[in-house]
Amino acid sequence: MFSVSLLYASHDFLQLIIDAGMTPDEFKIHFEKYKYTSSDKILELAFKCGWVKIQPNGVVAISSRGLLIAKLIYEKALLLQLEDMILIYNPSWASLLPKGRSEAKNFLPIEVNQCFKEAGLFDEVTEEVVTFWDNLSNAYRNFSQKRKTEIGRIGEKLSINYEMIRTGKKPLWQSVESNLAGFDLLSVHDSGDMKKLQIEVKTSSSKLEYAMLHISKHEWLTATLSMNYVFHLWLVHDKPKLYVLSVGAVEKHVPSDNGKGDWESVAIPFKELVTEENNVATIDTE
Secondary structure, three states, X not given: OOOHHXXXXXXXXXXXXHHOOOOHHHHHHHOOEEOOEEHHHHHHHHHHOOOEEEXXXXXXXXXXXXXXXXXXXXXXXXXXXXXXXHHHHOOHHHHHHHHOHHHHHHHOOXXXXXXXXXXXXOOOOOHHHHXXXXXXXXXXXXXXXXXXXXXXXXXXXXXXXXXXXXXXXXXXXXXXXXXXXXXXXXXXXXXXXXXXXXXXXXXXXXXXXXXXXXXXXXXXXXXXXXXXXXEEEEEOOOOOEEEXXXXXXHXXXXXXXXXXXXXXXXXXXXXXXXXXXXXXXXXXXX
16 A cells, blocks of 8 residues: 555545545546556545545545645655554554664665655655654554554453453453553452452463563552462463463562662563463464
8 A cells, every 4th residue: 555656646536536526436437547546445545544534425525634635745745644554554664663764764665665755754854854754653653552552452351251250250440440550450369259359461462472571660569569469461363362470470570670770661571471381261262
């Protein structure tokens, strides 16, 4: 989707829609090939990025964002188009953007590199270039954070279901009520013991060799001060697998403050923590 020809054609399509009332099917019939690409690709991109919308009568209408893009010249429009597309599609190469222009220029795919070049992002450094480069980097960060939140909620839901089966009692979804508590779920010890059990849920969609457990200092202090606290580690890239870890199992991987230093968070590889013994559940999603 990241090609100059498609972005230019989409820009022209937005200008067309301002004046021409037509349905998606009518557009495809009259413009099977529109400008530099297919009508199907143009429609897919425009709808997915929210540049156009369908009115109750079935006719395509331009959105406020689409109108803003349509009114700009190609090069300026590219900047906004790229920002929206990175936020929507989160391409793997977008992780290069926060590393700086040189890193991106050297390693971006050829067609993507051409998009950036046409948009002037590799020209002389100006305040405008810096602003848009930061916007594109932030679009990647925003998507990544959104995705992390979504993955985190998947794990929390899985843990809620697991705890309901294990204890017969639905745990309190604490992270929804407040994310300042230092744990995600408040369950009980087991079906015959109603002592409270605090659970911090960590979820990764990566394979085991790449998955990382991120623990904040606040979470760790809560864990060490609690009478009953466990970590639920979920791997969800395939069939979801749950590993339950005690505070002691994690402790040797956690740093301590030294001198004037004060640590804020730690990243621990899943593979250093999980074993067959603490793998307590595998869920078949088929």
